[in-house]
Every structure is written in C-alpha cells, then in structure tokens.
Amino acid sequence: MKELLSGNEAMALGAYHAGVVVATAYPGTPSTEILENLAHQDGIYVEWSTNEKVALEVAMGAAYGGVRALASMKHVGLNVAADPFFAVSTTGIIGGLVVISCDDPGEHSSQGEQDNRHFAKFAKVPMLEPTDSQEAYDLMDWLFKISEEFDTPVLLRSTTRISHCKTVVDVGRERKADLKQPAFTRSPSKYVMVPSNARPRRNVMEERIIKLRSYVESFPMNEMVLGDRKLGIVSSGVAYQYAREVFKNASFLKLVTTYPIPVSLVQRFAKEVERVIVVEELDPYLEDALHELGIPATGKDFIPIIGELTPEIVEQGAIKAGLLPAPKPVHKPAMAAQLPARRPQLCAGCPHVGTEYVLRQLCFQNASSPGPLKKGEVVVTSDIGCYTLGVYPPLSALDTCACMGASIGQAIGLQKAGIPNKVVAVLGDSTFVHSGITGLVDAVYNQGNITVIILDNGTTAMTGHQGHPGTGISAKRTKATAVKLEKLVEGLGVKNVNVVNAFDLKAIESTLKRCLETEGPSVIISRGPCPLNAKSTGKPFKVEADQCTGCYTCLDIGCPAISLSDDRAVIDASVCLGTACGICAQVCPQEAISEIGK
Amino acid sequence: MKDVNVLMVGVGGQGVILASDAMSEIGMNSGYDVKKTDSLGMAQRGGSVVSHVRWGEHVFSPMIKRGEADFLIGFEQLEVARWAPYLKPGGVVIIADVVVIPVSVIGSNMHYPTWQEIEGILKQYTEQIYLIPAPRIAQEVGNPRAINMVILGFLSEFLELKPEAWTDNIRRRLPPKFLESSLKAFTRGLEEAGAMRLAKGVKK
DSSP states (O other): OEEEEEHHHHHHHHHHHTTEEEEEEOOOTTTTHHHHHHHTSTTOEEEEOSSHHHHHHHHHHHHHTTSEEEEEEEHHHHHHTHHHHHHHHHHOOSSOEEEEEEEOTTOSSOSOOOOTHHHHHHHTOOEEOOSSHHHHHHHHHHHHHHHHHHTSOEEEEEEHHHHTEEEEEEOOOOOOSOOOOOOOOOOHHHHOOOHHHHHHHHHHHHHHHHHHHHHHTTOTTOEEEOOEEEEEEEEOHHHHHHHHHHOSSEEEEEOSEEESOOHHHHHHHHHHSSEEEEEOSSSOHHHHHHHHTTOOOBOTTTSOSSSOOOHHHHHHHHHHTTSSOOOOOOOOOOOOOOOOOOOOOOOTTOTHHHHHHHHHHHTSTTOOSOSOOOTTOEEEEOOSSGGGGGGSTTTOOOOBOOSTTHHHHHHHHHHHHTOSSEEEEEEEHHHIIIIIHHHHHHHHHTTOOOEEEEEEOSSBTTTTOBOOTTTTBOTTSOBOOOOOHHHHHHHTTOSEEEEEETTOHHHHHHHHHHHHHSSSOEEEEEEOOOTTTOSOOOOOEEEOTTTOOSOOGGGGGOOTTEEEETTEEEEOTTTOOGGGTOHHHHHOTTOOEEETTO | OOOEEEEEEEETTSSHHHHHHHHHHHHHHTTOEEEEEEEOTTGGGTOEEEEEEEEESSOOOSSOOTTOEEEEEESSHHHHHHHGGGEEEEEEEEEESOOOOOTTTTTSSOOOOOHHHHHHHHHTTOSOEEEEOHHHHHHHTTOTTTHHHHHHHHHHTTSSSOHHHHHHHHHHHSOHHHHHHHHHHHHHHHHHHHHHHHHHTOOO
8 A cells, every 4th residue: 555654654653563562752753753654553652751871771671671663863862862772782581672862964953963874883883774654664573583583782874865855655464463472582692781791792792783784785675786887876865866966877776774784785886886985864874884895985075064965956966066067057047036945933822932031131131132141140051942032032031051960060051150240040840850960969959059940841842742750641652650750859859849830920030039149059930831732722812003112012021913104013913912911011111912802 | 648737826725726726636547657746845824835736647746847837826826926936837827816015015015916916926837827717616606715716617617528537536536425515516617617618719
C-alpha cells in the first residue's frame, strides 16, 4: 500500500512493524513526531522521558531486557544523552536498540548547528542515513537486525529535510508477530562496567567494527548509479537527492551505511570515474573518510560547511567549481524592495509576557542597548523554550540562552564571579524538569545568591504541547502522576518559594523585588496556561478610542492582537484572550483598555 | 505527465500545511511521484510558513529551486512578495486577498507594502497574477477558515486532474462539521478561476 509519509512518520511506522516494544524521547525539533506517531500504536510502551539522557537509559534498560527499543532526539539531545550513548556502546545489548538523532542544519529551531555523524565514529556505533521516507521505513527493520546481530546500539541519523519531508512509501510489512519474550539474563561481565569488565569489552567493540566493515560492503541500500564517468559523486542523506537533481548525467554512489563506510565499494567507485566529488551537508565527514583511503575527493571547497543545503546552493557551488556550465544570462529582476521580517513571536495571551515585561522594567530598567550594566540593573540568564523569544524587541528582556537548563548554573557562576549586579535565572517548567533541577540543587548546596523564575505554562509548548513530569499527562495523553513543582523545589531545600499568577503584573513585580533583596536562593513559579493549550478562553478586550492618547505603552508587551489604526491602539478581538490575560489593561496608563461590552 | 512545482506560502495557522498535504496526496493518488517539505521554523508563533510541493515522474529534491516554481500560492500578500524569486518566468501567482501585519511593522518605521508595490515585485517575474477575494468567498459559504479551500479550488482549474480527484481527498481530510462548506468553498474557487481566466483572455 502506498502512503505519503514524512521521514519521522516512516521511521515510527517502520519501527512499529519491526517490533519495537519500548520507545522513548524528549521532544525536540525536528525529531518530535517520531514518538508522537508511535504513541498512537497499540501494544508498545512509549514515554516522554524527563530528558534525553533518561530516554536513552530507559531504552537501554529495555534492550537489556531482551526487547527492541528506540530512543529519538534532536541533535543537541544526543549531547545530553552522550554518556549513556557511549556506555551502551561498551556493554552492547540483547534486544535491538536504535538511537535516532535528527540534526537541524541551518538551525530552523535550534540554538546550535552540529553534525552528529561524528558521534557514530566517536562512540564506535554503526550509523545509517536514509535519503527519503521509503528508506527511513525500510531501514528500521535492518537497524534492529544489525543491532542484535552485532550486539551494538545503532544510530540512525536524520536531518530536518528527511524528518520533515513527505515522500511516497510502499508500506510492505506488518508488525512482526514473533516478538521475543522480555527476560533479563545475569551477566556482570557484560553489564557491570567496573574497569576489569570494561577493558575486555573494549576488545569486543573493536572486533565489532571490523566485522561491521565487511558487513556493510554488501548492504543492499548502498547504491552505485553509473552514468557519465567523468564525474562521480559520493553522497548521503538528503544531499544525495540534491546532487541527483542538479547533476543530471553524472555517476553516483549513494551511501546509506555511513559508519563504517563500505571501503571496497567506495574504492571500486573511485576507479570507475575520472573525478570524485562529495556532496554532503555540514562537515566534510565523508570527504575526510575518502581522503583517509587516499582518494583525492573534493567537496567542501565549493559546498558550504555551514547551514542547510538546497539544490540551488549545490548548483551554484558546482558552477563555481566549473563542474556545471554557467547558466545563460537571463533578465535579472531588480531586487525586491526591503520587506519587513516576520519573526516568530509570543502569542496573544501568552503567560510568559507578563513576567518578561516585569524583567524588562526591573532588571533592564528599560535600557535597550548592549553594553555594561548600570548599578541596580539585574542580569537575566535564560534558557530554551518559547520564552527565549523575549530576547526580541519590544520585550528585549534576556541576557543569555545556551543549552537546556544552563540558566541556573550560569546565574550561580555570574554571582560567584563577584559581578556587582544581582542575577535572575528564567526557564520553563519543562526545561526545569529536563535539567534545571540539578542546577537548583547546586544553588542550594553552594548558597547561590540567585533568584530562579520558573515560567510554568503546564506543557512543553515550543514543540507542540507534549506532556512532561510536571503536567500529569502521559505520552499517550492518559493521566499520569504529576510532579508538583513547588513541592519539588521545597524538597530540594529552597526556603524562599513563591507561586504567582503569571497574569498579575503587580504580584510578579513585588515578589521579584522581595526575592532580589533576600539572601540565598529563591524561586518564583510564575504560573499560567499556554493559550494554545488552555481549556477556556477569556472575553476579548477593546481600546476606548477617545481615552487612548497614543502613548504606545501597550505596544511594549509585543502582543500580536494589538496594532495601530490612525495612530491609536486597536485590539483584534478575534485573537485577544482578554479576561484570561489582561496584561495590556494593566500596563495602559490611561486605563483605556477593558472588556468588550462592559 | 508534466512536472508540477508548487510553492505555498503564508503565516502560521492559515491552513497552508493542510492544503499542501492535500495537494501532495492528490498528486500521489493520480500516479505522480511526489515530494513535499515545509519550512516551519517556529511558525506556530506567527512566523512564515513555506511548503514546497513537487509532482513528477521521478522527483529527487523535495525543495524547489529558485526560479522553478510553476505556481506560487500565497495565503498572505507580504509572503508572496517575499517568495517571488522562486517563480519560474511566466509562472502563475495565486494570492488570497489577506494581509497579516507582522509585529516588526507595528510602531516602527518599516512599512507593509501596498498591493501596487507587491504587484510591481511580482510583475518582474510574470504577468499571470490572480488576486482572489478568498476571504469574502469563505465568508459567503459560511466558513471563514476555508480560505485554503478556495485557493485549492482556484489552483485546480490550472491543473489537468478532474475536480473529483480533489474533492474526494478533501472529503477524507475534513471533519463532517466543516465538510459541506469547505466543498462549496472549493467549487467557488474553481468557478472564480474560470471567470478570471476568461476575463484575462487565457485559453484553457
């Protein structure tokens, strides 16, 4: 049966048909839909894990128990899960274990760009890369087989344009019927990695890679397409599709097994063609591997190392390198006028706006230019989530964003460094549970003189409203045990714990002022539902035109429901959450904003 | 089988993805190889949305090259201007008469281009520009959110498939509550296209 599936949907279905029993993930673009699509299926256990490290540890445990298991994450998630990734490479598994890393070249929705193919070589884990959804589907069965046959976790490396691209898939299989019964067999020499046991496993790991080298030589999805022998192109992933699009008549070697690579196959291909080039996204990973074999391949001298490739970028590179003729000069239209940007922004009724508005007033004292802090200003370290959009005008209320959970550690470090300003850390509920807890314990233990604000909107909003331990909603959307954040924070030893309504500016301001004056770590949980996830919406507000003086204070909150008409503020009632939010009415000095009909 | 490259652009929440999903599946069910990719970024937070849909005998790249879109379908006027360079010379532009002012414009010295300015940008690439009263039509059929259906109906007039290839897919895709009004919106879009092309003197 033919279906049009995204790479993520295809991986999920492929894993389901391959008999996966336990699937885990922490949401992260572009990987989120893999677990979401597995969550619909019966007969398997799925969970949103606390973070990627826990996700991989749970999947590892399941694989120790003899069943097929899967952990999926975005590229930076594998940084978090690197410790168990290396560990399970050492111990091996019993049931098949597949780790999916979805990289985000071009940083569509990420804080950094990295090529996770290096992780495979680094951790000595075999890696395969699909070039479309059909291969993503077909590969899942192979990955589990390879994992079990070679006693190793297997890495499937995807990218945004594989994960989020729909292509036609011939769904040829059904779910495996003869699943292995879960059972754990004691084997300390395999599972207990004290040095005396870990050293022999190092030998096993190296022997495994040698066996895999010969295995991948005959892997059926690696493909040589011989056309014009003047130019031979080695490629993998979506870059292969761009290369096929751009070079109409060349010869191609598509590599699906990219660690280890099939050495003899590559050498055979290099002999078939006059010149070898490599078309790959991000780092010269394959190019370097070819150089190690003594093949004089080129690639990165005309294909950019930074950012996402497009067929156009590949084409321009090829023209620059003289591999393709320059296009005929065509009438080139004058450049389009400077068009206004459409940046992502916090939604109307977003519970983060009020807190970030107060941070802007109190910590930035409305200063907008970068530079040294004045006396009395406060540093605001921030984290990863919707609220990071508060770095943009008009809120402009954040000083840092590095990686999940870093805000708290950064705040402690700034304070311990002895800067003359106070420090506030801001992070979301999901991020706090992911990796903020350990930072906060550090603040308690080491008497960090900081204030931590947890923006609790009751969901993982940025990635599409997944549950997390604080929400009481499971990956299958059933009821789960909720971890109460205020109890958790108190339990960690924080004495100064405050819960405020995220839509009450006065309460947020007075609480923050009080916390900044107190010694020792303090926590403010600023709570209000995400408007895209809230059960009820409020009654919309309006601006009384004759009361509005055009001072534009309401524009300082950056609400998408507020715009200008004849130099006076107007509210779009179809977007406004009104009584469920009310931030604009609280900032209006003229009291010109109120509920419609009142 | 003629290759068809369609770039659909708009703003988060306008139904661009539903329309491009439908269009992709319709292509597949009509025997084409199909690839489609969306650039969402953080679109749910009001950013721009771009869908590339490609039908062909065998499609390699999911992304359309600049200058190779047969159709540029705009759910919002500014976004059409932004993506105009993707148009093939002489390609078809279909734009819903919708303006969504970005926050970067409000209270700043940036200005949202007038329709004349947008048309000027588009005319550097093609004369085949159709600004359609999609919001009005959607209102008239009693489903203001069915702007995407009006657009699909309009687009279908330009392609070789029978209307049923489209309506059958829409039937499977939408909840019963919105189905009848959505199909009406589709048909009205189709009729509007016929009338506008006739007025332009374009032969079928």
